[in-house]
Amino acid sequence: MSDIGEDDRVRTKTDDVGADVYSEDGSIRSDFITSVAAAIADRDVVFLRQHVARLHESELGDLLEAIAPDQRLALVRLLGKDFDLTALTEVDESIRLEIVDQMSNAQIAEAIGDLDSDDAVYILEDLDQEDREEILAQLPFTERVRLRRALDYPESSAGRRMQTEFVAAPPFWTVGQTIDYLRDEKDLPERFTQIFVIDPTFKLVGVLDLDQILRSKRQVKIETIMRETSYPVPADMDQEEAAQLFEQYDLLSAAVVDENGRLVGVLTIDDVVDVIQEEAEEDIMRLGGVGDEELSDSVLETSRSRVPWLLVNLLTAFLAASVIGLFDATIEQIVALAVLMPIVAGMGGNAASQTMTVTVRALATRNIDIHNAWRIIRRETGVGLLNGVLFGILIGVVAGLWFEDVNIGGIIATAMLINMIAAAIAGIMIPLLLDKVGADPAVASTVFVTTVTDVTGFFSFLGLATWWFAIH
Amino acid sequence: MSDIGEDDRVRTKTDDVGADVYSEDGSIRSDFITSVAAAIADRDVVFLRQHVARLHESELGDLLEAIAPDQRLALVRLLGKDFDLTALTEVDESIRLEIVDQMSNAQIAEAIGDLDSDDAVYILEDLDQEDREEILAQLPFTERVRLRRALDYPESSAGRRMQTEFVAAPPFWTVGQTIDYLRDEKDLPERFTQIFVIDPTFKLVGVLDLDQILRSKRQVKIETIMRETSYPVPADMDQEEAAQLFEQYDLLSAAVVDENGRLVGVLTIDDVVDVIQEEAEEDIMRLGGVGDEELSDSVLETSRSRVPWLLVNLLTAFLAASVIGLFDATIEQIVALAVLMPIVAGMGGNAASQTMTVTVRALATRNIDIHNAWRIIRRETGVGLLNGVLFGILIGVVAGLWFEDVNIGGIIATAMLINMIAAAIAGIMIPLLLDKVGADPAVASTVFVTTVTDVTGFFSFLGLATWWFAIH
Structure with a gap:
């Protein structure tokens, strides 16, 4: 991933392909894609050598992702030896495998010989054992030894990402x-x-x-x-x-x-930049309940990868529903409670997700530790209390006016305060505890936290109402 | 932020402070903090010069964040000229300002003269106009001109982040x-x-x-x-x-x-790494409804910064509640609806947040563009349909058995299917549209998307039930 200095990549100002490839919004220009597609259809190898083979690996990667799936292989075949395999380190895994699977092991071995060892490992590590061995067997001795050594280190280790060429x-x-x-x-x-x-x-x-x-x-x-x-x-x-x-x-x-x-x-550092990107990406995806999916995945693959998260959420939703079920008699008498209860649960969920986001990020960037954890827990509880009072009063007034019932106003205000404090405590303690036991706080926090705010929200609001109207 | 090669930072293996500063979990070692605190209390300048002054800027930054607030200034004062101002580029803004505010402009000017221009700009840009001019006036001519030129470029521009020293x-x-x-x-x-x-x-x-x-x-x-x-x-x-x-x-x-x-x-690249970190951070924070807050912010600051987001969510919660209010007569007759309705809305919200997370990240990394947008919209709708059918059946069966009513099972299954499709469409279209009109999709998507899934969830479920039980 680091061949900027290579001679065949040198560009002069009058012959600058790079600047022409992208449109204003950062995507590959449509007319460029059209001409490449036409050249592929016409098997116009001269055009492809001139305009595609000289692209930077990341531009070629973007081009591969932009053209139609059936054109990708055709392009790789037409370019032959002029196809820079490094471009495959810049595309989604599914596209990489699609292309590599169609190349013969001999072809891959020949192309991989030209790559930096880190790029070669990046491509080899996705292949199955047998293909990998066959390709390695065709490489010169020193290279084979070097690549095998890198591949022997565990996945996601520095040894896998390192370049074995050095001075x-x-x-x-x-x-x-x-x-x-x-x-x-x-x-x-x-x-x-x-x-x-x-x-x-x-x-x-x-x-x-x-x-x-x-x-x-x-x-x-x-x-x-x-x-x-x-x-x-x-x-x-x-x-x-x-x-x-x-x-x-x-x-x-x-x-x-x-x-x-x-x-x-x-x-x-260029490999490390990719790692930093990936790790931040992972946290965002996990907080959003998405796994390792890629944009090029099919409907079925995507659906399948998202089901587990939805299933877990379904279970917690039933738990929350059964809490509501405890109070069905009260709801039957006062329908206003059914109308208002999602507000209490929802606001708790939002407040908790604020606290949780801050905590998960602070854990990921190691900004939270034993020296400041207690201070931050105290701070978050304080914020929950303050915002609980604020929003409790606000909701209490609005709900009281809406249903012209001061009791309902008082009950929802109290329930909101309780749930905001619960949200703050859950939002900080759950990620901290998950981290403590060695789990990834980004993956599991959302489920646990919203369960707490749903259950607390419904239980405090409906429970308070049942108790209040029973004694009055 | 790039003075690794500096002579006074050179370490030998027998005298390696760096490795000693951090404990296993990546936080500053407690006993090191204790000895520093003791040295500050004793005004033991010799100890501080020997063990603190020689820390790497980022280690010194971590130490400043770890010690008690009242010790920070004392430490800076005791170190005097031996305090490396670069460490301030590694701490939270509030801590930086707290320290800089207590230093005289003459002191800052003297210390800033030793910094790389990018670090100097980083510290100067936070100061108010008057202080900044006074400090600049005390610098040598060339340095003043260089720093002023960098400060003239807009905030967050390459000109602000650049180093003006080059060969x-x-x-x-x-x-x-x-x-x-x-x-x-x-x-x-x-x-x-x-x-x-x-x-x-x-x-x-x-x-x-x-x-x-x-x-x-x-x-x-x-x-x-x-x-x-x-x-x-x-x-x-x-x-x-x-x-x-x-x-x-x-x-x-x-x-x-x-x-x-x-x-x-x-x-x-080292400054760029910080930019990449910050941008990914920003997306995570915005998706979680958190603004530019820092871990060192007080309860009041934090609470205030989180209120706007909660307020917007409160408005949409009332909108969803008023949709429920439309059907209060139905709920009064069939309380099971009140028990089950949060499941429909919640599952829609979860499915939407999966789609939205993927879309927001793809937009941020420019992986989504006119070439693949339609394919991805079709894919997400397909995923919504598929998961809608799957979870519709699942919930329908469970709810039907729970309330021993096949009608309720059928109604919730249909409502779930509708809401999952709405979730998919909202999850992809809202970020895309926000991006199209130039808004930041990470900031506003969550509110709009959950409003859609709440309203659609409650309306389809309660509406279907009202219609069904009216005609039967």
Whole structure:
């Protein structure tokens, strides 16, 4: 995912395809899609080589997503060797698999040889064991060993995301020796921003930013200008944890080391940006009750992935309904209660979702911890109390006037206050507890929290009314 | 926010403070906080200089957030010149202002002189006009001009986030000349990853990655190895748009140019990572009905910021209640309807929030556009239909058995189907329309969508029941 410096991608101002591909709103231009579609239909390989093969991988990815599904494979076939497989790291998983499944293992092996190791791993990890082994078997020895090592690390680990190509030098080299090496060596990574300093056993001893080399005189020894790396990333560290290191210390790249402290790869910021995006995405989706679905999923796939969440919600809805059922005699006498009760439950739900959202995000970004948890719990309870009084009075007045009954006004005001406090406590405590027991607070919080506010809302309102009208 | 290479931050393995500061769960270690607090109380400047002054800016920021509010100022005062003002870019706005407000303008001016321009702007932009001018007046001429230029660009623009320190060279220089310049020049930025190639009028003509320089022989001319920059960022471009460029093309840094194409600064990936975080954060918060609040806000501030959203929801809750009110005669006869109606409305709300979440995120990441919008609308409607049939049958059977009435089962099943389809259509169309008219879909979608599902749910269920029992 990092081949900007590649020669065939260099553009001149008079021949800038990139700027032409997108329309104002950021989508691929319609007329470009039309001409590509026409060229595919006409098997116009010259046009495709000229206008499509030279696109940046992410532009090509967007194009693949924009054209009709049956054109995708045709495009890949027509481009042949000119198709940049890296574009597949930029499309939805279902599109990637659709294309890869139709390519022969020999074709994939040939194309994968040109990729950075992190991109190659990204494509290989989705394939089934057998295909993967067949493809690996066709790669040169060093590459095969490197890719296999990355694939051996657990999914979503730093080892999976790392690039195994890097530049390393021994500590006793001088700046001049290092520059001469870089000038002569033909097999350098396409792009690098750091040089790692290692001992003869590949143990990481330091790191050198390129600007540090450029500032120093030729005779300066590397070990005198290198930094000790305070943040080497263990290969089995979760990618999310590694991303947090990058964010906290503004890293551009970090050495990835195995359990013996030996350098095995480098994790770069561009991959970390993707991880940060994915993690934030995941939280939004989970809070909204959506799993790992993609825009290209079919109706059936989407429906199936959303059913579990709806089922859980159905159960809690029946629970809330059965609470209402306890008071059916009261409702029969005073229908106004049925009219008003969703307001109490709904407002509690809204207040709780505010508190819950703040809590889930604070947990995800590690902004909440033992030092401030109690302060925030106190604050949220205070907010619940304050807004409960405010909205209790407001609703009490409106409902009292609507049904011309001061009793109903007083009852709904009290129930609202109770439910707003319950909402605040549930909104903060449930995510905290889920996090404490090791569950993902974003997944399960919404269900639990709305159950609390529904049940409390209905029970307090209908219960209060039953009690009040029984004694009066 | 990018001074990792600074000499005073270099750490050796035997003296590594960083690894000691955090406990397992990622929060600052309690015993470290206790010793710092004790040192502040004892005015033990030696301890603070030794253990606090040398922390990384983000560690110092976390420490400031973790200690008691009254200790923050004391810590800043005790550290004096050793306090790294950059740490203030890592804390909540309210804490930043609290500290800055207590410092004299002269103190701030002195401290700000040491910062990167982007960090300086970050702190200056929050101050009021008068203080800012007084501080700027005390800075050296070039720095004042640079900071003022950045502050002149609109808030959240690339010009505000850019760093005005950069390295530039003319196209006719050789690699050797460039390296010699870098070795001799004392006033280089602390850290840089690119060299910009400019003409005598400061017009940007190209860019050179440092690895490109290191690979090339001394006599090679810069213009032969530089890349044309396809992605210069106009200074008034919104930071979010700039962030998308970084993401799409995996940029590490980008030239920022004024309206005449002249180089004015450089935008770096570490600032962009913060922008990406903030934008995703914003979407989550807005979907949850929370505004720009911070964890350090007081009860009153928090309560006030959440009231508008609750008020809007209250209005729509009354709207839904008045729909129920239309059918009070029916409910009086059949109380089961009151018990079951929240299920229909609630399930619709859940299904809608799934669709809405997917749509809002797809809009934010530009994954939805004119090419696939219709396909996705069709898909969501299909999912609504499918899940409507599924859950309609499920609820119909359970409700029918519960109240031993096949009519109620049939009515709730039909109402559920109607509401699930309405939920799907509202969940996708409302965010799309809001986006079309230029509103932020994350802010307003939830209210509109749940209004639709509440009203449709109550109206279809109670309306169907009224009609059915009237004709039977």
